[in-house]
Amino acid sequence: MSDESIAADAAIDGDAVLRSHDVAEFAGTTPRALRHYHQIGLLSEVPRDSNGYRRYSARDLVRVLRIRQLAAGGVPLRKIGTLLDQGTQSQDSLLAELDRELRAEVERIEAQRKVMAELRRRFAQTARFNGGEGPSVTQQFDQDVWTLVTASGDIDADTAASIQDVLQSEAVAERIAAWHPEFERLEAQAHVDEASAERLVGQMVSFVETVTEATGITPFDEAKPIAGLIEGMQDDAFSPAQQQVWSRFLAAMETRWGAGSDSAEGGSEPAFE
Incomplete structure (x- = not known):
């Protein structure tokens, strides 16, 4: 060495x-x-x-x-x-600050877990409805719109939970079953006859009325930017026959819940403000 x-x-x-x-x-x-x-x-x-x-x-x-x-x-x-x-006192102060940050992180993670749970629930529900197959174009549109309005913060978590509870109720499930399968069947069609379109629109409006009565939440404001995004999504997703029905449905919604309607003046809380 x-x-x-x-x-x-x-x-x-x-x-x-x-x-x-x-x-x-x-x-x-x-x-x-x-x-x-x-x-x-x-x-x-x-x-x-x-x-x-x-x-x-x-x-x-x-x-x-x-x-x-x-x-x-x-x-x-x-x-x-x-x-x-640092000294003990300074360490305690810093640890308290870090604890607050960790609590905020836990809250963020819990919120993410709720979103994941909701996505899993919706995917499982769709799979059961379709016999294990993936969502139809219409079902995918429904899921995409729900993701858009919830994940963007256009409706808060409490409102979203309230809507979900109502949608899973027996009365509302019956309303959905009255029109949604038939609306899905229009995916491959270029035209729908007048009587079928009017009947479908009536069932769709009845469904929205049931949800509104149960939650106290009226449909979203079409003047909001998110309404334009949804309109663009529907243009891509819907067939010509579905577009005919949907246009009539939106017109009926405007008559029923538009700014100048009696329902709008009744004080119900808009869903997406």
């Missing part, structure tokens, strides 16, 4: 006996992670032995363990150094 190597080993603190892989194994991490901690300043540089390997003390290991605990608790690495180096 050279004089330089002997001097390097002698300069190492007697407590600095752990190598990178030892510390990593104790802390449940990797030597690469330790190098990253050094690079970003979470770990101070430690002595190296004559072969160039870092040597860590028990105190260094404790700091690594604390880093790992905080990181596992959701604390960003960029904040861990400040947290470890």
Whole structure:
């Protein structure tokens, strides 16, 4: 061993006996992670032995363990150094702030889980209705519109939940069954006769009336930007026969719930404001 190597080993603190892989194994991490901690300043540089390997003390290991605990608790690495180096009072303040951030993150995740649960419910419902097959064009349009108005925030979660509860009720299910299958069958047709169109529109309006009475929520405002998006989607999704029925349905809706109608003046809450 050279004089330089002997001097390097002698300069190492007697407590600095752990190598990178030892510390990593104790802390449940990797030597690469330790190098990253050094690079970003979470770990101070430690002595190296004559072969160039870092040597860590028990105190260094404790700091690594604390880093790992905080990181596992959701604390960003960029904040861990400040947290470890502050006094107890400052640490408590920072931890309280981090706790608030984590609560907000939990709320965001819970909201996402509700969306996922709703999507799964709707997909399962469609699969049962179609005997395990994918959604029809009309059903896909329904799902896309619902995603648009809920995920965009045009209606809040409570309103969406209220509507869903009503749609799953027996009375409303009967109203849907009265017109939706027949409307779907128009997907492949270019024309619908006058009597069929009028009957379908009447059933569709009756369905909306039932939902409105149950929720106190009137149809969306056609002046809103989202109405234009939905109109564009319907142009792509509906067949000419469905377009004929839908145009009449929208006209009936305007007569029933438009700005100048008696229903609009009655004070029901618009669904998409």
